[in-house]
Amino acid sequence: xxxSSLLQLGAALRSKKISSVELTQLYLHRIAxxxxxxxxxxxxxxxxxxxxxxAADAQLAQSExxxxxxxxxxxxxxxxxxxxxxxxxxxMLSNFIAPYDAHVIEQFNRVGAVNLGKTNMDEFAMxxxxxxxxxxxxxxxxxxxxxxxxxxxxSAAAVSAHLCxxxxxxDTGGSIRQPAALCGISGLKPTYGVVSRYGMIxxxxxxxxxxxxxxxxxxxALLLNVMAGFDERDSTSLQRETEDYARDLNKPxxxxxxxxxxxxxxxGLSADVAQAIEASIAEYKKLGASVVDINLPNSRLxxxxxxxxxxxxxSSNLSRYDGVRYGYRAPEYTNLADMYExxxxxxxxxxxxxxxxxxxYVLSHxxxxxxxxxxxxxxxxxxxxxxxxxxxxxxxxxxxxxTTAFNLGEKNDDPVQMYLSDIYTIAVNLAGLPGMSIPxxxxxxxxxxxxQIIGNYFDEARMLNVAHxxxxxxxxxxxxxxxxxV
Amino acid sequence: MQWEIVIGxxxxxxxxTSSKIFSGASTAFGAEPNTQACAVDLALPxxxxxxxxxxxxxxxxxGLAVGxxxxxxxxxxxxxxxxxxxxxxxxxxxFDLPIIGQGSLTIQxxxxxxxxxxxxxxxxxxxxxxxxxxxxxxxxxxxxTGIDLNRAGTPLLEIVSEPDMRSAxxxxxxxxxxxxxxxxxxxxxxxxxxxxxxxDANVSVRRPGAELGTRREIxxxxxxxxxxxxxxxxxxxxxxxxxNGGTIHQATVLFDSDKGETRAMRSKEDANDYRYFxxxxxxxxxxxxxxxxxxxxxLPELPLSxxxxxxxxxxxxxxxxxxxxxxxxxxDFFEATLNEAPKEAKLCANWLMGDVSASLNREDRDIxxxxxxxxxxxxxxxxxxxGTISNFAAKEVFKILWSNGGNPDTIIETKxxxxxxxxxxxxxxxxxxxxxxxxxxAEYRCGKEKVFGFFVGLAMKASKGKANPxxxxxxxxxxxxx
Numbered sequence: 001x002x003x004s005s006l007l008q009l010g011a012a013l014r015s016k017k018i019s020s021v022e023l024t025q026l027y028l029h030r031i032a033x034x035x036x037x038x039x040x041x042x043x044x045x046x047x048x049x050x051x052x053x054x055a056a057d058a059q060l061a062q063s064e065x066x067x068x069x070x071x072x073x074x075x076x077x078x079x080x081x082x083x084x085x086x087x088x089x090x091x092m093l094s095n096f097i098a099p100y101d102a103h104v105i106e107q108f109n110r111v112g113a114v115n116l117g118k119t120n121m122d123e124f125a126m127x128x129x130x131x132x133x134x135x136x137x138x139x140x141x142x143x144x145x146x147x148x149x150x151x152x153x154x155s156a157a158a159v160s161a162h163l164c165x166x167x168x169x170x171d172t173g174g175s176i177r178q179p180a181a182l183c184g185i186s187g188l189k190p191t192y193g194v195v196s197r198y199g200m201i202x203x204x205x206x207x208x209x210x211x212x213x214x215x216x217x218x219x220x221a222l223l224l225n226v227m228a229g230f231d232e233r234d235s236t237s238l239q240r241e242t243e244d245y246a247r248d249l250n251k252p253x254x255x256x257x258x259x260x261x262x263x264x265x266x267x268g269l270s271a272d273v274a275q276a277i278e279a280s281i282a283e284y285k286k287l288g289a290s291v292v293d294i295n296l297p298n299s300r301l302x303x304x305x306x307x308x309x310x311x312x313x314x315s316s317n318l319s320r321y322d323g324v325r326y327g328y329r330a331p332e333y334t335n336l337a338d339m340y341e342x343x344x345x346x347x348x349x350x351x352x353x354x355x356x357x358x359x360x361y362v363l364s365h366x367x368x369x370x371x372x373x374x375x376x377x378x379x380x381x382x383x384x385x386x387x388x389x390x391x392x393x394x395x396x397x398x399x400x401x402x403t404t405a406f407n408l409g410e411k412n413d414d415p416v417q418m419y420l421s422d423i424y425t426i427a428v429n430l431a432g433l434p435g436m437s438i439p440x441x442x443x444x445x446x447x448x449x450x451x452q453i454i455g456n457y458f459d460e461a462r463m464l465n466v467a468h469x470x471x472x473x474x475x476x477x478x479x480x481x482x483x484x485x486v
Numbered sequence: 487m488q489w490e491i492v493i494g495x496x497x498x499x500x501x502x503t504s505s506k507i508f509s510g511a512s513t514a515f516g517a518e519p520n521t522q523a524c525a526v527d528l529a530l531p532x533x534x535x536x537x538x539x540x541x542x543x544x545x546x547x548x549g550l551a552v553g554x555x556x557x558x559x560x561x562x563x564x565x566x567x568x569x570x571x572x573x574x575x576x577x578x579x580x581f582d583l584p585i586i587g588q589g590s591l592t593i594q595x596x597x598x599x600x601x602x603x604x605x606x607x608x609x610x611x612x613x614x615x616x617x618x619x620x621x622x623x624x625x626x627x628x629x630x631t632g633i634d635l636n637r638a639g640t641p642l643l644e645i646v647s648e649p650d651m652r653s654a655x656x657x658x659x660x661x662x663x664x665x666x667x668x669x670x671x672x673x674x675x676x677x678x679x680x681x682x683x684x685x686d687a688n689v690s691v692r693r694p695g696a697e698l699g700t701r702r703e704i705x706x707x708x709x710x711x712x713x714x715x716x717x718x719x720x721x722x723x724x725x726x727x728x729x730n731g732g733t734i735h736q737a738t739v740l741f742d743s744d745k746g747e748t749r750a751m752r753s754k755e756d757a758n759d760y761r762y763f764x765x766x767x768x769x770x771x772x773x774x775x776x777x778x779x780x781x782x783x784x785l786p787e788l789p790l791s792x793x794x795x796x797x798x799x800x801x802x803x804x805x806x807x808x809x810x811x812x813x814x815x816x817x818d819f820f821e822a823t824l825n826e827a828p829k830e831a832k833l834c835a836n837w838l839m840g841d842v843s844a845s846l847n848r849e850d851r852d853i854x855x856x857x858x859x860x861x862x863x864x865x866x867x868x869x870x871x872x873g874t875i876s877n878f879a880a881k882e883v884f885k886i887l888w889s890n891g892g893n894p895d896t897i898i899e900t901k902x903x904x905x906x907x908x909x910x911x912x913x914x915x916x917x918x919x920x921x922x923x924x925x926x927x928a929e930y931r932c933g934k935e936k937v938f939g940f941f942v943g944l945a946m947k948a949s950k951g952k953a954n955p956x957x958x959x960x961x962x963x964x965x966x967x968x
Contacts, residue, residue: 080532093531100525102532199532206766234534235768313766316564319575320529324633336631340568363566363761372763 001026002162003478006071006219009165013060013070020056020070023165024049024114027072031117031163034484037144040158042077042135043085044117052114059112067222069112074164076155077118078125079210080199081105084115088201089123089133089151092321092328092347102199103231104168104210111226116164120154123349124318125175125203127151128421129411132351137408140183141481142447146405149179149421155213156183161484166214166223170200172207173306174400174425177437180213181400181450184439186467186477187213188220191457192432193238195224196231202317204310205236207429216477217438217467221246224460240458248465254288256466259393261296264424264452270403276441276449277399280470284397287469294389294396298381302427303419305382308362308375309430314352315359321347354415383431390456395466398424400450404443424452434460438467439476448476489728490694491721492701493657493687494611494649497664498642499674500618500682501544507617507641508535508578515680523620523635529573534767537562541641542771544673545585545615546781548643551671551788552610554589556778562615562768566761570633571620579644581762584614585771591647591667592790593659594808603808608660609648616642637681643673649688649698654717658710661685670789670814678708685713690734691724699724700734704741704748716741720748792817800824800831809839815853819860826864830871837867841884858887866894878951879903906952909961915948916958916965930966941966 001009001018012018028046035041049072056070080086080098082105087093101109108115122132130138130153138153140146141161148157152169156179159167169176171189180187188211195210202208212223224245231237258281265274281291323329323343330342348356362371389396401421411418428435433454440451451470455463471477506513509526526533549556563581589610594603620638622631645664651657665683668674676683685707690699704720707713719741724734738757739748764770787795789811796807810820816838823834842863846856866883869875875883875898886897898904906912919941920927930937945958 080530086531088531096531098532099530197532198534201531202767204766233536235536236766312763316566316576316761316763319566319568320531320573322568322570322575324570325528325573326530336570360761363763365759365761368761368763 003480005216006166006214006222007067009071010067010069014065020053020060020114021050023070024053024072024116027116027164034161034163038139038141038157038161038163039136040120040138040154040161040163041074041117042087042089042120042133042154045084048083049114049116052109052112056112056114066111066226068108068226070114071165072114072116073108073223074116074119074155074158074167075105075108076152076168076170077121078170078201079104079168080201081115081118084118086118086201087135088125089121089135090348090352091134094134094328096327100199103196103233104200104227107226107229113226119152119158119167122151122153122175123352124201124314125151125170125172125208126314126351126355128174128178128418129406129408130154130179131408131412132349134349139408140405140447141484142184143405143445144483145407146447147182147408147410149182149401149405151175151179152187152213153179156180156185156187159183159185159213159215160481162480166212166219168210168223168227169213170203170208170210171425171429171435172203172209172310173429174422176211176213177400177425177435177450177452178422180437181452182405182448184448184476184479184481185213186216186220186436186438187211188224188436188460188463189428189434190224190228190460191238191434192429193236194434194458194460195227196229196234196237198231198233198237202313204313205317206313207306207310209429216471217464218246218249218471220436220467221249221461221464224464243461245461245464248461249468251465251469252288253284253466253469256284256287256289256395257393258284258289258291259294259389259396260291261294261299261389261396261398263296263299264398268402268420268423269399270443272443273399273401273403273449276443277397277451280440280451280474281397283470283473287473292393294392296382296385296389296427298378298385299427301378302382302430303423305375305378305430306422306426307358307419308371309379311355311359312363312372313359315356315363318348318352318356323347351415379430382427386427386431386433386454394456395459395463396454398452400424400437400452404445404447404449428454433457434463436463436467438470439479440474441476488694489691489725491652491654491717492649492690492692492698493651493654493717494701495647495651495657495660496686496688497645497661498684498686499645499664499668501541501641501643501673502675503538503540503544503641505538505540506639507538507541507615509639511639513640515677517636519623519632519634519636521636523638527573527635527639529575535578535765537768537771538641541615542585542773543781544641545613545643546773546778547671547673547785548613548645548668549586549589550778550782550785551667552589552591554610554613555587556773557583557585557587558773559583560585560614560771560773562765562771563762564765567758569619569622570631571622571635571638573620573635573638577617577619578765578768579616580614583770584612585773586613588612591660591663593656593663595656595659598655606650606656606659608650611646611648613643613645616644618642649690649701654714654721657687657717658714661710661713666789666813671785681708684708687713687717687720689717689720689724691721691728700736702734702737702739702748702750704739705751707741712741712743715743715746716748719746723748786814789817796831802831802835806832806835806839810835813853819853819856822860823864823867826861827867827871830867833867833871834864837863841881845888857889857891858884862887862891862894869894869898873907873954874898874905875903876905876951876953876955878946878955879905882951902950903952905954906949907954907957909957912945912949912953912958912961913965915945915953916961919944919948920965927966931968938962938966
């Protein structure tokens with residue numbers, strides 16, 4: 001059962017081979033048994049999940065249902081879900097019970113999916129290893145000394161270890177794709193604006209985008225069908241015709257032009273990852289694709305640009321956590337300024353504070369032009385590189401990360417080294433393009449390698465087709481970590 | 487040596503939308519604290535702003551009314567600072583790309599000496615949309631501060647003038663004209679007590695012809711009287727300081743209305759660095775010509791245009807035209823009255839500015855609360871014009887209309903107020919008066935013409951005010967002459 005695809009699970013539910021309550025309990029038991037090791041979930045609430053499962057069973061008994069009705073989905077703890085503690089991985093919100101549903105949560109509720117719990121994440125989604133979470137690090141199911149990646153590390157680990165049928169994530173600079181790669185699962189960051197950000201706790205508003213994390217491209221397509229859609233409560237949500245992201249899954253890849261950016265295969269890429277990626281490209285050639293070399297000359301600037309813009313937006317987005325209305329307030333203070341300072345000093349972790357400081361600095365009078373405005377200009381150049389590239393190819397491929405999962409604690413003392421683990425993913429967010437990562441083999445240490453597929457704007461259906469065809473001829477996405485019993 | 491006072495005003499006009507600028511919560515004033523603050527206004531994690539189209543439309547109306555450039559593309563920015571009544575830790579405002587560009591406002595300034603007015607054009611620098619903050623309540627909480635977020639997110643239009651005003655009187659005229667205009671075009675209720683219209687004044691002084699002096703900004707003046715007092719005090723303080731060899735430092739000051747003084751709140755040195763940057767949650771605001779033209783089509787005739795028309799077409803004086811256009815409601819009342827009694831513009835104006843205004847003032851009402859409708863008033867004035875009733879009898883009709891309502895013609899009929907035009911009856915009355923007052927008749931005939939008024943009074947009284955005054959005068963003159 002645990003190795004089933006979402007479509008198979010849905011069929012099993014509809015044919016009454018299993019009930020939603022039984023399926024939910026199955027996962028809840030696994031969480032009870034394994035979460036103490038993996039720490040993938042911050043909050044599990046059996047009763048609330050089972051209420052939804054019972055409602056789904058009632059629905060399944062009567063009427064026509066959605067493909068995802070009754071299926072337990074793990075939600076990244078960045079999405080507000082009514083009645084659920086929603087922490088964003090922070091002490092600041094460790095006591096915050098959301099009084100409303102995020103758009104993404106509403107969409108899953110609408111089709112009768114079960115919220116299985118809230119997954120661990122880097123604090124306010126700021127991190128690449130899930131080590132900045134106030135609720136402790138998440139272990140990579142493929143190697144317990146390895147990081148799961150971040151910031152959606154809890155979701156990636158939960159999917160990888162079969163502690164849920166599928167999960168949601170958010171991706172500001174690689175936070176879906178990088179942990180998907182490091183945990184050997186599939187993850188998709190849609191075009192900016194495809195999934196509403198309403199109720200998704202903001203890190204860097206112009207970059208944040210929610211997306212699905214699952215075992216296969218086919219599962220991702222089903223999940224994206226539920227998550228996507230215009231929402232008038234998010235002014236950056238795009239008003240487009242509804243589309244079926246699964247419509248092209250079975251198209252052959254004959255004539256597909258794959259662009260390989262030379263910048264993604266340069267110094268810094270580890271040999272084992274390079275080898276796995278080259279092997280997958282070879283597989284694509286067998287499927288009828290051709291390969292073109294492309295250039296993304298400005299992508300080398302994406303990390304500095306990102307670490308100006310994302311902290312700038314974050315420094316402002318996180319100002320609302322002031323201890324006044326909700327969230328953490330320092331127990332003792334002498335006056336208003338002291339309350340702000342102590343509450344924020346105690347409520348935020350080191351990485352969050354570092355980024356607030358950077359963001360505050362780059363927006364300051366006298367520095368704004370040199371940092372923020374300059375970064376915005378380069379951001380446009382980076383986006384323009386992709387426009388040029390997509391004149392020559394249909395999709396762009398490369399490694400999702402320069403290495404397989406690094407060890408817990410390995411990069412904690414050197415933030416720049418940590419930031420470099422997102423070197424191939426960040427440009428995609430800066431351009432607002434869709435990107436995904438799918439399992440593409442293993443490195444020398446036995447840890448998973450992710451293949452990144454970047455599409456043109458709104459080309460999610462084609463990307464899913466490209467990924468699905470690969471998954472028809474490979475079995476990397478079906479592999480299960482050896483320590484995890486299924 | 488002379489000093490010149492230089493003043494620029496920043497006015498915050500609260501826009502009259504029923505919901506907030508970035509959320510669906512109500513903007514109604516006076517509700518229980520925090521009952522009109524939704525998730526967006528409370529800045530809960532994950533919420534997002536959505537721009538209220540009604541606020542944009544009101545800004546466009548204003549731009550059109552002051553002949554300003556309306557930006558096809560403007561940008562909302564975040565102004566970052568911490569304060570408990572600012573839930574997000576930033577205010578969404580407009581910074582380098584405001585919705586409304588340069589415009590102008592023509593004002594009438596009264597002079598203290600002659601009682602006359604002069605015209606002046608004040609240039610507007612810009613106007614931009616922003617959200618209001620909540621309120622901090624420092625009383626009643628025993629050493630703590632209460633926060634009411636009902637006002638948080640209320641739409642404001644901040645209207646910035648050039649430093650074109652040269653006296654407190656000019657500044658007050660400008661503020662009053664703006665106050666009239668925003669109510670006129672229906673974008674702001676203008677209620678200053680409730681804070682719907684608040685002024686900040688930038689004041690500096692200089693020797694005529696010299697460079698602009700250093701300014702100090704007086705914050706949050708919520709009455710025209712305080713605006714006048716604060717500017718006068720501040721300007722004099724700056725002049726005294728400079729004449730005593732001191733220098734002015736840029737600062738924000740508050741006006742203490744009890745003491746009548748301005749007091750420094752913070753200096754430039756400890757001014758906040760607001761770290762403005764474009765709000766990534768909101769797309770740039772795009773306004774196309776079609777929208778602008780659509781709004782233009784709904785704009786009422788503006789005060790200046792009405793004034794010119796009243797003077798040129800209706801033959802009213804500048805003073806009358808000015809008074810009748812002091813508010814849109816007044817002008818509407820005037821025009822509706824005139825509609826009933828066409829060609830009687832001066833008569834309508836006199837009654838509106840005379841008996842109607844006096845009665846309203848006595849009862850502390852404004853024109854919208856007038857118990858007499860323009861149709862009733864016009865109906866009565868029509869009867870004065872066609873000679874049915876005298877002005878004297880009209881006062882009686884007016885009193886009845888004011889307190890009991892009704893149809894003026896019915897009142898004239900039932901109260902028997904129709905003007906008397908029976909010459910024989912009037913002559914008989916005059917004969918009786920002459921017989922009864924021989925002493926006064928003698929005086930008159932000896933050349934004491936003042937006594938004539940005495941006879942007029944008696945005659946009108948005898949006719950119960952119904953006599954046609956012109957006819958009665960003629961008869962009196964003839965009979966008294968002997």
